[in-house]
Amino acid sequence: LYILGIDTSCDDTGVGVVELTPDGSVRVRANRVWSQTVHAQYGGVMPEMASREHVERIDAVLGDALAEAGLTVGDIGAVAATSGPGLVGALLVGLMYGKGLAQALDVPFYAAHHLEGHIFAAASEAELQAPYLALVVSGGHTHLFDVPREGEYVLVGATRDDAAGEAFDKIARLAGLGYPGGPAISEAARRGDPDAVPFKEPLQGQKGFDFSFSGLKTAALLAHRAGAKPEDLAAGFERAAVRFLVKTTLRAAQVYGRETVVVSGGVAANRALREAFAASPVRAVFPGKGLNTDNGAMIALAGAAAIRAGREPSPLSEGAVAYAPLANA
Numbered sequence: 001l002y003i004l005g006i007d008t009s010c011d012d013t014g015v016g017v018v019e020l021t022p023d024g025s026v027r028v029r030a031n032r033v034w035s036q037t038v039h040a041q042y043g044g045v046m047p048e049m050a051s052r053e054h055v056e057r058i059d060a061v062l063g064d065a066l067a068e069a070g071l072t073v074g075d076i077g078a079v080a081a082t083s084g085p086g087l088v089g090a091l092l093v094g095l096m097y098g099k100g101l102a103q104a105l106d107v108p109f110y111a112a113h114h115l116e117g118h119i120f121a122a123a124s125e126a127e128l129q130a131p132y133l134a135l136v137v138s139g140g141h142t143h144l145f146d147v148p149r150e151g152e153y154v155l156v157g158a159t160r161d162d163a164a165g166e167a168f169d170k171i172a173r174l175a176g177l178g179y180p181g182g183p184a185i186s187e188a189a190r191r192g193d194p195d196a197v198p199f200k201e202p203l204q205g206q207k208g209f210d211f212s213f214s215g216l217k218t219a220a221l222l223a224h225r226a227g228a229k230p231e232d233l234a235a236g237f238e239r240a241a242v243r244f245l246v247k248t249t250l251r252a253a254q255v256y257g258r259e260t261v262v263v264s265g266g267v268a269a270n271r272a273l274r275e276a277f278a279a280s281p282v283r284a285v286f287p288g289k290g291l292n293t294d295n296g297a298m299i300a301l302a303g304a305a306a307i308r309a310g311r312e313p314s315p316l317s318e319g320a321v322a323y324a325p326l327a328n329a
């Protein structure tokens, strides 16, 4: 069964194809993303422009994805599209497109949760079998979920201020390292001295599993004003952020008794974070290449999981939602 996945939650038009075999294994057959560039001149995403760009690009991205998979649209057996959370106008484009396609092809349609998509992106690399912990570190989220059973999400911790990716982006901008900040910080950090600028561990001594990046951001700002070198800022911040994320997650894994941790979202592309988790006692699972930041294949993987779990298709009346917490317990 070929499942088409569509994500237009923000400023990336993503279409992917996943193959679900009769034995229940999944394989990513295509993953095409058009990253909008019009927003760069404004220093942030302009929602109305994002919607219009999705409308203009989605046909072409679908064509590219089908070509990459070596399929025609008639081969698609199910369609999944993100219904939220995200920018409503942007979401609507992919959601309506997906619903229309499903109806025209007479195949089932599945509305997908964007964060569930980020988590299931890791299914490209390993069989995801609950129970596990899921750390979603992206541009808009820093959430730690316990997944005791398939499809059940318990919020264990979340950021109290900025998302991890947002902190990478803001500190990169401050240090003049460019956008997106994650890869820029990571690159600059390799040339920097992590001990040059002191970064204090956030929320030291907390009993819970929350996250916070405002203190690191302030430390970076003060050091920048005092003349710190951009690469030293990058190295110090990256090390502090990675240690904090890993330490908090490992503590939760111990308390919740989980051996597997899924790490996903754009920041999961970070090499230092991957290395730190790989060296830890938990079994860390990350999305495959190109599946960390927003994409359609992760939504197809979430659709595949829904189909495997025997979930009913979504009604075509399903709408787009800006705010949609994943945790249901």
Ligand code: ATP
Pocket: 010, 114, 118, 137, 138, 139, 140, 141, 164, 165, 166, 168, 169, 180, 181, 182, 183, 186, 265, 266, 267, 268, 269, 270, 271, 292, 293, 294
């Ligand atoms: P959300 O999913 O919460 O709505 P989003 O979809 O905008 O947010 P993603 O596309 O998942 O977020 O991730 C983008 C973020 O990931 C950006 O903040 C970017 O800086 C960060 N990022 C990308 N690559 C890296 C990297 N190598 N190291 C650290 N951060 C990274």
Ligand code: FE
Pocket: 114, 118, 138, 139, 293, 294
């Ligand atoms: Fe995302």
